[in-house]
Amino acid sequence: MTNIFRQLIAPWLLALVLAWVLIIVWHYNETRNQQLQQIQQLAVTAKYAAQATLSGNNNQQLANQLRQIDYSAAPAVKYIAAYDGQLQLIASSKPAEAAAVLNDAADVYQVTALPDGSQLAVLPVSTGLASSQPAVAGQNRGNGYVVVVFRNQPGGLVWLVPLALLTVALAAGLILSIGALRRGQLRLATDVELLAHYCRRLQNSRQHSQTAEPLVAVLKPLQQVINDLAATLDHKQLTTEQLVQQLNQRAQHANLQLTELEQQRQQLTTELQLQQRQLRHWFGQSMLLWQRRDQLQSGQLQRLLQMHLLAGYYQFSDKVVQGQPVQLGHWLGQHISELNEILAPTAAISLDWHEHADSLGCTVNICQKTLQSLLQALIMLCLRIEDVSKIAVTIQLQPSEQQPVLRLTASCNGNGLPAHCRELIKTDDLQELQWSDTDVALLKAIQTTGAAFNSQSLDGLGCILQLTVPVQTERHHVAKTIQHLLIFDADSERGQQRSVALNGIASQVSKCNKPAELEQLIHSKVFDIVLVFLPPTTDISDWQKLRHSLQQQPGVLYFAPPDSIASWLQTLPDVLASQQFCLSLVQKKAEQLPNPANQQHILVVDDNETNLAFVQVLLKNKPLVLHTATSAAQVFSLCAQTRFDMILLDIQLPDMSGVDIAKKLRQMPQYRQVPIVAFTAHALPAEIERYREAGMDDIVFKPLEPARLDTLLARFSLSANPG
Structure with a gap:
């Protein structure tokens, strides 16, 4: 309440006092001015009435007029009287006894106060004056005076009305202000309690302690601070929860790892125990094997x-x-x-070794x-198998x-x-x-x-x-050192498998499985290598004739089954056991063949195996050594090992174009004069000109025609052995 008095009642009382003083002063001045105006107006009216009657000395008529004016005047007029120049009463609106004694009068209009508090207004009256002269004026002492006496009306009640209204208005405003102030204080107390509640939540570290309720203006900064603190607390709590969650996850992960480590430890322990038992068992078997050394070969x-x-x-x-x-x-x-020594005790079992062409072009990192x-x-x-008679091993x-x-x-x-x-x-x-x-x-x-x-x-x-x-x-690249190879094997399936492997070391492989076919082939063509896999039993006399024909071939290898090799050795002293056959043996035989000095070599480069096979067929009966390559790397590798007499070069290769290969070959001293022929499916005139600029001597189109090939070989002197 003290705050309310200080804040509201004291200013209100001061404003009320000031308002009263102002109203009293204003009302007093306003009332006085109104009275003076009324007195002046009434005096002027009485003056004109007196001027009209003073000249006729009709005092009764003047008295009547004054009564009439008094009667029509305001209630504040006490009486009106007329005096002559000697200040003697002439006429009055009231009895003469009530009229005041006029001892002195001024020559001008004036108002004086009587002892009883009344107001006495004296106005000189001049008869015979013109109408243009002022209504109240000048020297007229000889004519007379008009006196108007006004009662002094108490103004307290009049003043109390506006003061009371003002007081009521201010009181109403005070009551409303007090009510508003009390409501504001109540609202403030409520908001303070609300903020205290959120502060307690903050103190207890609870989340979501922000307040969005509208508060009084004085508490808004505090509300903002509390919301900021709550947001910071929420963020820290969220971060803390995340950290706790991460720590829990890490703890779970650590527990899982511990569990896994424990399982691994148990597993390793089990494996170690098992390995120890296996090691003891292995060592025991080693001792047993060593004890049997006298019983084994x-x-x-x-x-x-x-x-x-x-x-x-x-x-x-x-x-x-x-x-x-x-x-x-x-x-x-x-x-x-x-x-093959494994089969020594069991000579009746045949062992065949099969290799693949893919194995020839690679080296393997393996313990021998x-x-x-x-x-x-x-x-x-x-x-270990019962009744086994044939074993085939494929690498x-x-x-x-x-x-x-x-x-x-x-x-x-x-x-x-x-x-x-x-x-x-x-x-x-x-x-x-x-x-x-x-x-x-x-x-x-x-x-x-x-x-x-x-x-x-x-x-x-x-x-x-x-x-x-x-x-x-x-x-790595493997050069085919054998041009023409013939394989005879009565077992057609085995012959087919071996011919596939032989394609890796020979440019052309022919095969047959009948002696008549073998005889026909060796009489029609000269083969670099002839492989003959002799049958188990046959008429040896027929093979003696074939052996005579085979002696005309440069290189012949005979292979016989292990169970019949003894009988074949009587006819063919150089026969080998069939299990001795391998590609390396054939390559060694090829290296032992004579290499004529007049033999010419041609290199055909194409990444299409079909085109290479077609060229091999066309050159089958030509006295030329055919080499093939499918990439630029193989071309440069072969050209570094052998000087070719002609190169048939494909334009589009996977690793380099034929144009670039020709340019590099022309930079090598040994290939500056060697014929290089472009081998392509089609070419425009501009492309042909580009081939010639790269150093190519001619161009042939795919598919290669036999007549075109013969013309090309004749042009470069490759159709026959040079003399």
Whole structure:
């Protein structure tokens, strides 16, 4: 209440006092002015009436007129009287006794106050004055005076009315102001309580403590501060919750890792215990194998020991099958005799080695001892089959951009793998393997390096064993040193497989499976190499005649089955066992052939195998050595090894255009004069001119016509042997 009095009542009282003073002063001045005006107007009226009657000395008439004027005047007029020049009463609107005694009078209009508080207005009256003279004026002491007496009316009630209205208005305003102020204070108290509530929420660190309610203006800065604090608290709490959530997730992740580590520890413990048992078992089998050394042949013991050691090496270490780069064809030619020694006790079993042309153009990073033992393990596993008579081992390299693999396949006839062998292959417990099962142990241990071993066995149909080993390879170009090769094999399926592999070292391979066809071919054409796979039994006299014809060929290799090689040696002293056949042996035979000095070489470059085969057919009976290439890299590699007498160059190659190849060849001293012929499907005159600017001597179009080829060879003196 003190604040209300200070803030509102004290100013209100001061304003009320000032208003009263102003009203009283204003009312007093206004009332006085009005009275003076009324007195003046009444005096003027009485003056004119007196002027009209003073000249006739009719005092009664003047008195009547004064009464009439008094009667019509305002209630404030007490009486009106007329005096002569000697200040004697002449006439009055009231009895003469009530008239005041006029002791003195001024020559001008004046108002004086009587002792009783009345107002006395004296106005000189001049008779005979003209009408143009002022109504109240000048010297007229001889004529008389008009006196008007006014009552002094109390003005308190008159003043109280506006003061009361003003007081009521101010009181109403005060009441409204007090009500508004109280409502404001109530609103302020409510807002303060609301802010106190949110402050307590902030103190208790509760979220969403912002207030959006409209508050009084004085509290808005505090509301903004509280909202900012609440927003900061919410942000910190949110950050804290996120941190707690992250910590919980990390804790969960750590628990999972601990669980995984514990599982890994248990697994490692189990694996270590298993490995210890396997190591003890492996060591025990090693001792047993060594104890059997007197019962085994030297070569057999050496193979078993090597396979047993390699099985332990790959079983108990995380090594990969890598080693020095190996060219599979050359390696097989060096170790084929050692591999064939496995069949020495069982000479009735034939062993065929099959290679693929893809294996010739790559070197493989592999341990040679491991490769040898793996092939021996596959052969030994095939020898466990009853009634086996034929074993075929295929070595195939499958290059790939992702992961090249070496696929070793052993297939055989017979009754299939014995049941206990199939169980050993399927089992995961290596402790069931004995020292005599080193072949199976090595094939299973090599799988720890990423290799895969599969077996298919059917009773009465033999089995197929396949081992796939991931390897690292490097490609290189292999020149075909043999131009024309002929293969004879009564087994057409085996002959087809070997002819495919021979295409990797020979430009042209011909095959036949009947002696009559063989005789016809050797009489019609000269072959660089002739491979003859003799049948098991036949009329030896017929082959004696064929042998005489075959002696006219530059190079002949005879192969016979192991069970009939003894009989064939009587007729053909240089016959070899069929298991000795490999591509490396054929290449060595080709290297032993005489190389005539007058032999001319032609290089045909095209990335289309069909076009190359067609050119080979056209040059089949030509006295030329044909070389082929499918890329610019092969062209430069061959040209660095051999000086060609003519180059038939394709324009569009995968790695470089024929135009650029011709330009580079012309920069080589040995090929500045060698004929280079563009080999393309079509060419515009502008393109032909560009070929000539690159150094090409002529152009031929695909498909190549025989007559056009003969003309081209004759132009560059390649159609016959130079004299």
